Amino acid sequence: MTFVQVRYGATDSFITMPDGSVHYIFGFVDLTGVPENEIFARRGKATLLAPLLEVRVGDRVELTLTNLGMPQRPDLDDSHTIHWHGFPNQISLWDGVPETSIAVPVGRDFIYYYEPKDPGTYMYHCHFEPVEHIQMGMVGPLIARPADYNPANPLFKTAYGAGTGTEFDREYFLLISELDPVAHEQVHRVQEFDWSEYRPAYWLINGRAYPDTLHTAPDGDLSQQPYHSLIQANAGEKVLLRFINLGFEEHAITILGLPLRIIGRDAQLLRGLHGEDLSHWRDVLYFGAGQTVDVIIEPQQPALYPLFNRGYHKNTNAGATPGGMMTHITVYPAGTLPPQPGPGF
Amino acid sequence: MPTQATANGSPTIHLRAVDGYIITPDGASIYIWGYRDETGRAAQLPGPTIIVNQGDTVTIKLTNELRENVSLMFPGQNGVFRLTNRGAVPVGPIYENGRLVSLTDYVPPRGTVIYQFVASQPGTYIYHSGTEINKQVPMGLYGVIIVRPAGFDPLDPATWSAYGPETDTEFDREYLLVVAEIDPVLHEAVRLGKPYRPSTYRPRYWTINGRCAPDTMLPDRATYLPHQPYGSMIMAEPGERVLIRYIGAGCDAHPLHPHGNHTRVVALDGRLLRNGTQDLSHKHFTVLVGPGQTYDQIFQWDGLGYDPVTNPIPTPIPNLRNQAIGDVGWTMWSGSPYLGQKGDIPIGVTSLNVTGEYYFMLHSHSEPQITNWGEFPGGMMTMIGIFPVGTLGPEVGRLQRNSRANSTRERR
Ligand SMILES: [Cu+2]
Ligand SMILES: [Cu+2]
Numbered sequence: 225m226t227f228v229q230v231r232y233g234a235t236d237s238f239i240t241m242p243d244g245s246v247h248y249i250f251g252f253v254d255l256t257g258v259p260e261n262e263i264f265a266r267r268g269k270a271t272l273l274a275p276l277l278e279v280r281v282g283d284r285v286e287l288t289l290t291n292l293g294m295p296q297r298p299d300l301d302d303s304h305t306i307h308w309h310g311f312p313n314q315i316s317l318w319d320g321v322p323e324t325s326i327a328v329p330v331g332r333d334f335i336y337y338y339e340p341k342d343p344g345t346y347m348y349h350c351h352f353e354p355v356e357h358i359q360m361g362m363v364g365p366l367i368a369r370p371a372d373y374n375p376a377n378p379l380f381k382t383a384y385g386a387g388t389g390t391e392f393d394r395e396y397f398l399l400i401s402e403l404d405p406v407a408h409e410q411v412h413r414v415q416e417f418d419w420s421e422y423r424p425a426y427w428l429i430n431g432r433a434y435p436d437t438l439h440t441a442p443d444g445d446l447s448q449q450p451y452h453s454l455i456q457a458n459a460g461e462k463v464l465l466r467f468i469n470l471g472f473e474e475h476a477i478t479i480l481g482l483p484l485r486i487i488g489r490d491a492q493l494l495r496g497l498h499g500e501d502l503s504h505w506r507d508v509l510y511f512g513a514g515q516t517v518d519v520i521i522e523p524q525q526p527a528l529y530p531l532f533n534r535g536y537h538k539n540t541n542a543g544a545t546p547g548g549m550m551t552h553i554t555v556y557p558a559g560t561l562p563p564q565p566g567p568g569f
Numbered sequence: 570m571p572t573q574a575t576a577n578g579s580p581t582i583h584l585r586a587v588d589g590y591i592i593t594p595d596g597a598s599i600y601i602w603g604y605r606d607e608t609g610r611a612a613q614l615p616g617p618t619i620i621v622n623q624g625d626t627v628t629i630k631l632t633n634e635l636r637e638n639v640s641l642m643f644p645g646q647n648g649v650f651r652l653t654n655r656g657a658v659p660v661g662p663i664y665e666n667g668r669l670v671s672l673t674d675y676v677p678p679r680g681t682v683i684y685q686f687v688a689s690q691p692g693t694y695i696y697h698s699g700t701e702i703n704k705q706v707p708m709g710l711y712g713v714i715i716v717r718p719a720g721f722d723p724l725d726p727a728t729w730s731a732y733g734p735e736t737d738t739e740f741d742r743e744y745l746l747v748v749a750e751i752d753p754v755l756h757e758a759v760r761l762g763k764p765y766r767p768s769t770y771r772p773r774y775w776t777i778n779g780r781c782a783p784d785t786m787l788p789d790r791a792t793y794l795p796h797q798p799y800g801s802m803i804m805a806e807p808g809e810r811v812l813i814r815y816i817g818a819g820c821d822a823h824p825l826h827p828h829g830n831h832t833r834v835v836a837l838d839g840r841l842l843r844n845g846t847q848d849l850s851h852k853h854f855t856v857l858v859g860p861g862q863t864y865d866q867i868f869q870w871d872g873l874g875y876d877p878v879t880n881p882i883p884t885p886i887p888n889l890r891n892q893a894i895g896d897v898g899w900t901m902w903s904g905s906p907y908l909g910q911k912g913d914i915p916i917g918v919t920s921l922n923v924t925g926e927y928y929f930m931l932h933s934h935s936e937p938q939i940t941n942w943g944e945f946p947g948g949m950m951t952m953i954g955i956f957p958v959g960t961l962g963p964e965v966g967r968l969q970r971n972s973r974a975n976s977t978r979e980r981r
Contacts (some may be wrong), residue, residue, distance in 0.1 A: 310855070311714065313870065313871050313882065314829070314873070315829055315882075316929065321928075321930050322896055322927065323899075323901055324901045324902055324952070325902050326893060327892070328892065328893065332887070334887060334892060335885065335887075338783065353945050354936050355936035355945050356945070391690075420943040472934075472936055473935070489851070490852065490853045492831065492851065492853070496847065496848035496851070497833075497848040500849065512824035512826050512934070512935070513933075513936075
């Protein structure tokens with residue numbers, strides 16, 4: 225049981241697609257531990273994705289949101305919020321919905337408070353004018369660990385707790401979304417965008433399109449897109465994939481050569497009311513906006529396995545192929561890779 | 570609100586297919602086709618909710634007051650017949666000169682057709698036109714049928730369940746959310762008698778119970794919305810079991826996401842999620858409702874128990890003058906973090922909060938769908954109000970004959 229304190233700033237920046245195009249975003253920037261006199265320098269440094277939030281059942285979590293304003297849009301005085309999507313039994317004050325509580329104006333702070341009760345894969349995002357602020361990039365992954373989580377003990381390194389059949393050796397999150405460049409351009413130019421005209425041209429995993437999804441080195445052009453999604457494992461390992469759909473479309477994700485064991489959905493272990501095992505196998509994971517799915521794969525053969533969107537037009541970058549929602553799973557002979565220090569990349 | 574069958578096991582419901590108008594919060598008036606019952610004069614969206622009991626022989630008369638053939642089909646019901654003076658004949662697709670003109674027996678303008686079926690399974694079902702479906706259903710010719718399980722007594726809460734005893738579907742209050750889309754170009758083309766190409770279908774409005782947010786939160790039978798009689802504000806007290814029925818009446822899928830808690834999906838398409846003794850129900854925080862699907866779910870909100878005396882919230886509440894409240898001109902917040910308490914709301918902001926209740930949004934997470942023609946807030950969004958214990962009357966969240974909503978007859 226830990227008292228967790230984190231602090232995020234809401235601001236803007238730019239991201240880059242593999243075709244060299246640059247897109248204006250809103251987003252969050254990690255301010256945890258940043259001295260007060262250095263906060264201002266983080267304006268304009270939003271990242272897509274927002275930082276991974278990792279909490280544990282039993283923790284007490286204080287999350288401070290600071291609205292840093294948008295250097296690229298000094299005219300814009302939008303407030304922001306943080307909504308823990310799918311988080312059960314929150315009280316409305318900390319639910320992050322401006323219409324049912326408060327929002328944080330430019331230059332102000334607000335402290336959200338959470339007591340995680342249920343482990344699983346969640347997401348967080350701004351809920352102020354959410355169609356705009358989510359599409360503009362105010363999205364991040366959220367993992368709640370079971371109370372008995374212990375990465376040093378294989379029986380307790382699980383997604384949903386010891387004895388739930390959700391042990392894993394490595395884990396990765398894959399937050400998938402889309403980008404409509406016209407919407408981003410209009411927002412940058414202070415023009416109204418008709419959201420019923422939403423038509424994405426880029427499809428993203430962890431804020432990047434293929435082949436940038438494979439680019440593991442920190443890179444100047446991708447400085448605001450911190451998460452690649454090259455998945456690596458040793459043969460015979462159990463790999464937990466936490467899928468989060470924070471786009472506005474349904475997506476069909478498949479991995480050629482690796483069947484998917486679906487063990488959780490929407491931060492709930494797949495169990496019936498009396499403990500019935502509802503986990504199941506799929507080759508294609510089809511899921512909608514605002515859903516999360518926990519998948520375990522167990523690759524046995526060292527090889528390269530492509531992960532892509534079976535809606536093939538989504539494996540493109542502004543019409544050029546290959547691109548979009550695609551990455552690889554590289555499987556090495558047993559014992560090649562050292563243990564994973566933490567989730568992700 | 571709903572058309573409740575009488576208890577004799579052979580209810581007769583008379584629907585008319587008519588035209589009319591609905592209004593949207595951005596001031597548009599949209600021509601629709603829809604069904605009405607004996608209490609209405611114009612089309613309502615959605616059509617009247619029909620509530621019958623399991624085992625009833627249900628007779629539905631449809632009178633056509635439109636200018637083209639129209640019909641009713643009953644997905645999920647087996648053994649649907651048309652009553653003729655030569656007896657009952659099974660309904661089926663109608664071909665004329667080699668062309669499919671209707672998926673089911675239709676009635677021409679000014680005529681009446683009589684359908685009959687036995688409601689053999691409890692659950693949530695849709696009814697809609699089976700004729701010129703890519704026009705008539707989006708135009709509004711759809712509604713809901715609820716089949717009560719055997720033993721259900723509207724006067725005895727101990728018998729209230731979606732699927733009967735021992736099915737773990739008991740509830741304290743229940744709500745219907747019928748979701749659909751509107752492409753205004755279609756509606757205008759039909760109004761003017763002009764052609765419309767269904768492949769150009771491009772929704773600009775997204776509806777729950779025929780309304781776009783924020784009208785979704787207005788009460789049933791709001792006078793301002795004479796032809797959209799059903800609200801979709803969900804109200805409950807902590808710990809109550811709330812049955813929420815989602816029905817996909819449009820042509821697109823909608824990922825419906827309630828804040829506050831998961832819903833436990835107990836049935837799909839009017840079938841209990843159970844295999845013998847094996848329970849297949851599952852909790853979700855977002856349910857992707859596809860066209861024609863129905864989902865029955867139990868929602869409960871328990872809360873972290875922040876009682877102002879025993880469990881004060883552990884963070885400082887900032888000066889509210891330093892925070893943004895009511896940017897859209899109104900707020901549903903009470904001004905207090907505690908359930909059942911009210912605090913100060915900044916001057917100039919309208920508070921819609923009644924008694925310190927909490928509100929949790931329920932909305933499509935395909936977020937362009939929570940706009941009205943691209944403008945937030947709007948569309949497929951409503952709220953779940955969690956009220957302090959003991960503050961909601963028994964009439965709230967009831968779908969039954971003589972409910973408050975049903976007792977108000979429209980003036981002719
Ligand atoms: Cu925001
Ligand atoms: Cu959300």
